[in-house]
Amino acid sequence: MFGTTTGSRRLTLALATVTALALGATACGGTTKDDAAEESGSAAAGKADPQAETKKGLTVAFLPKQVNNPYFTTADKGGEKALRDLGSEYKEVGTSSGTDTAGQVSYVNTLTQQQVDAMAVSAQDPGALCTALKQAMRNGVSVVTYDSDTNKDCRQVFVSPASAEDLGRTQVELLAEQIGGKGEIAILSAAQTATNQNTWIDVMKEELKKPAHKDIKLVKVAYGDDDAQKSFQQTQGLLQEYPDLKGIISPTTVGIKAAAQYLSGSKYKGKVKLTGLGTPNDMRAYVKNGTVEQFELWEPAKLGALAARTAVALESGQITGKEGETFAAGDLGTMTIGADGVISPGEPTVFDEANVDEYDF
Structure with missing residues (x-):
């Protein structure tokens, strides 16, 4: 009390x-x-x-x-x-x-x-x-x-956590560099109503309209509701629905960890790039085994x-x-x-x- x-x-x-x-x-x-x-x-x-x-x-x-x-x-x-x-x-x-x-x-x-x-x-x-x-x-x-x-x-x-502009822009930049500036990408978010997620995603969409990213296509925004199992399943579903997917941005610590877990045990490990917002303790193993190259977060x-x-x-x-x-x-x-x-x-x-x-x- x-x-x-x-x-x-x-x-x-x-x-x-x-x-x-x-x-x-x-x-x-x-x-x-x-x-x-x-x-x-x-x-x-x-x-x-x-x-x-x-x-x-x-x-x-x-x-x-x-x-x-x-x-x-x-x-x-x-x-x-x-x-x-x-x-x-x-x-x-x-x-x-x-x-x-x-x-x-x-x-x-x-x-x-x-x-x-x-x-x-x-x-x-x-x-x-x-x-x-x-x-x-x-x-x-x-x-x-x-x-x-x-x-x-x-x-x-x-x-x-940081300015919405910085967070939206930098996550796109991290993934764009990893996929060579071209290909299909998806976003794995938390809940559809999450204020911060939606703000960052809006910035990402604007960033993707810039000439530097003209060869990148956002094919879907999926929602894992900050639930590990659902986020894992959403990652699996994205790869089944879009077999040519080159990368995923997950601006949620639960989502990026679940996506990394799926990718690390699949044929897509190292081929489908993953970035977003994660904690070092959650993501360390996936960085070291080659599933994830870079991700970001504030402290x-x-x-x-x-x-x-x-x-x-x-x-x-x-x-x-x-x-x-x-x-x-x-x-x-x-x-x-x-x-x-x-x-x-x-x-x-x-x-x-x-x-x-x-x-x-």
């Missing part, structure tokens, strides 16, 4: 508010974000103070897209360490499925009722969580999204740490989420909030046989 935060910023929610949460309706009682801001002069009122003292003793809950997913385990541990360093408490809740949007909504509502100070959420769907997240903010909870965003008015800050622990530090900065009144605001993010340096409340810890790292053993995540 989560502890209750005391103080003027949080009033015990009345029964009407609890009912409203269950129904996804507008709040009818309790302390609102604006009321709390007026009382405390906090960031919610649009009065960010980058020199404000960093609050301690906060409770920040992480809600990943999928618990027990190695990627999110690493990211959330980064958030846990950052919160410990800041003198605050870390919690993690979530579903075991990467497509259980109803489950995510339920967790957001529960966290709001439990009066956590802030939550960091990786959204399975861009709109499904909006009503619940807006309710949370009205009740004084700071909301940060990380890895996968909601609609921008449903949170204060989105901590993006998920840094992503989680930045999400945690952003949540604390919001609660401390150092930022509001407006473009141009800055705050100190520990070892990550000074962060500047960009357009639409988006920040990023940096560019992705490309992994290959030469450097994959240098990383452990």
Whole structure:
């Protein structure tokens, strides 16, 4: 169970508010974000103070897209360490499925009722969580999204792994180089509703329209729902449906590992190229056995740490989420909030046989 935060910023929610949460309706009682801001002069009122003292003793809950997913385990541990360093408490809740949007909504509502100070959420769907997240903010909870965003008015800050443009473009460039700039390719994504996946895929499609990639044809986007078995089967299906396939991009850590597993035990090993977003620990064996030449990823622990530090900065009144605001993010340096409340810890790292053993995540 989560502890209750005391103080003027949080009033015990009345029964009407609890009912409203269950129904996804507008709040009818309790302390609102604006009321709390007026009382405390906090960031919610649009009065960010980058020199404000960093609050301690906060409770920040992480809600990943999928618990027990190695990627999110690493990211959330980064958030846990950052919160410990800041003198605050870390919690993690979530579903075991990467497509259980109803489950995510339920967790957001529960966290709001439990009066956590802030939550960091990786959204399975861009709109499904909006009503619940807006309710949370009205009740004084700071909301940060990380890895996968909601609609921008449903949170204060989105901590993006890297810019969508960089991620979409570089994955196409990696595969184009490996297939000699020509041939049929496919994309193996996560869920059809995954905000980050769809954003990156849109960038990939635009990148493929450039003259440099005129001889590359995207034949299909398949969806493995961040489920290892389904992603494995989708890879098999792609190769059966498109026997001339030259390469696959999988912008999901579950998908790329499952695709590599299938390719490594098939006649396509070394012939059908595979790249995308994966962790070094998941992909090391496939790099060393010749199934995969190169893949990329940001460091998920840094992503989680930045999400945690952003949540604390919001609660401390150092930022509001407006473009141009800055705050100190520990070892990550000074962060500047960009357009639409988006920040990023940096560019992705490309992994290959030469450097994959240098990383452990």
